Amino acid sequence: MKMAFGFLAAILVASLSPFAHASDPSPLQDFCVAVNDSVAAVFVNGKICKNPNMVVAEDFFFPGLNKPGNTSNQVGSMVTPVNVNQLPGLNTLGISLARIDFAPYGINPPHTHPRASEILLVVEGTLYVGFVTSNPANPTMKNKLFTKYLYPGDVFVFPQGLIHFQFNVGKTNALAFAGLSSQNPGVITIANAVFGSNPPINPDVLAKAFQVEKNVIDYLQAQFWWNIN
Ligand SMILES: *[C@@H]1O[C@H](CO)[C@@H](O)[C@H](O)[C@H]1NC(C)=O
Ligand SMILES: *[C@@H]1O[C@H](CO)[C@@H](O)[C@H](O)[C@H]1NC(C)=O
Numbered sequence: 001m002k003m004a005f006g007f008l009a010a011i012l013v014a015s016l017s018p019f020a021h022a023s024d025p026s027p028l029q030d031f032c033v034a035v036n037d038s039v040a041a042v043f044v045n046g047k048i049c050k051n052p053n054m055v056v057a058e059d060f061f062f063p064g065l066n067k068p069g070n071t072s073n074q075v076g077s078m079v080t081p082v083n084v085n086q087l088p089g090l091n092t093l094g095i096s097l098a099r100i101d102f103a104p105y106g107i108n109p110p111h112t113h114p115r116a117s118e119i120l121l122v123v124e125g126t127l128y129v130g131f132v133t134s135n136p137a138n139p140t141m142k143n144k145l146f147t148k149y150l151y152p153g154d155v156f157v158f159p160q161g162l163i164h165f166q167f168n169v170g171k172t173n174a175l176a177f178a179g180l181s182s183q184n185p186g187v188i189t190i191a192n193a194v195f196g197s198n199p200p201i202n203p204d205v206l207a208k209a210f211q212v213e214k215n216v217i218d219y220l221q222a223q224f225w226w227n228i229n
Pocket of ligand 1: 070072
């Protein structure tokens with residue numbers, strides 16, 4: 001009886017699961033090591049699998065995440081990603097990793113990951129982090145900001161798709177590692193996408209949207225939007 005109930009529950013969960021994907025689809029085999037398909041003509045949701053007989057331990061390996069990223073740039077931070085583009089064995093597995101280095105007062109500017117939630121661990125320094133909720137009907141939750149100061153050993157989670165940032169408020173370097181719930185989380189850096197697009201968005205559109213004079217938009221579009229992600 002107990003087993004029958006478990007079986008029914010399993011069927012129910014399985015039947016609902018197509019509507020409940022919180023991360024990349026589950027693999028249907030042990031692994032699907034990505035072939036480096038930059039010249040391949042076929043595109044799939046993920047990357048094409050390498051012949052399993054040709055797979056080697058190196059396909060599941062990425063060295064060097066002990067090395068600091070170069071933070072000599074306008075925002076004073078650098079992200080070193082380890083996703084399916086750097087570690088082909090991550091293909092279909094629904095996870096990835098990043099190292100984030102911060103110079104003193106460096107920022108990882110407001111951005112979103114369209115395909116992943118992010119769990120951040122601070123290893124060195126002090127970070128001021130936050131995210132903003134979307135604009136649903138519930139007025140009390142509309143664009144609500146959640147922030148926290150983080151110290152070594154602290155962990156913080158940024159829900160999938162929400163705009164978030166990390167700011168080094170200390171006089172020393174800061175270091176964090178982030179786990180992401182996608183093999184290919186994607187990054188949209190807000191200012192870069194809005195003011196640094198190629199070609200530029202019509203400034204009349206942005207002046208109206210941001211409710212400022214067009215010369216403010218001209219100024220912003222003339223900046224160099226450094227991309228650290
Ligand atoms: C760090 O980046 C800056 C700016 O791109 C560059 O000038 C400098 O040579 C880099 N430093 C190292 C150690 O790679
Ligand atoms: C894939 O190929 C490109 C171009 O040949 C190379 O730059 C890149 O490092 C390769 N990526 C991996 C994970 O081997």
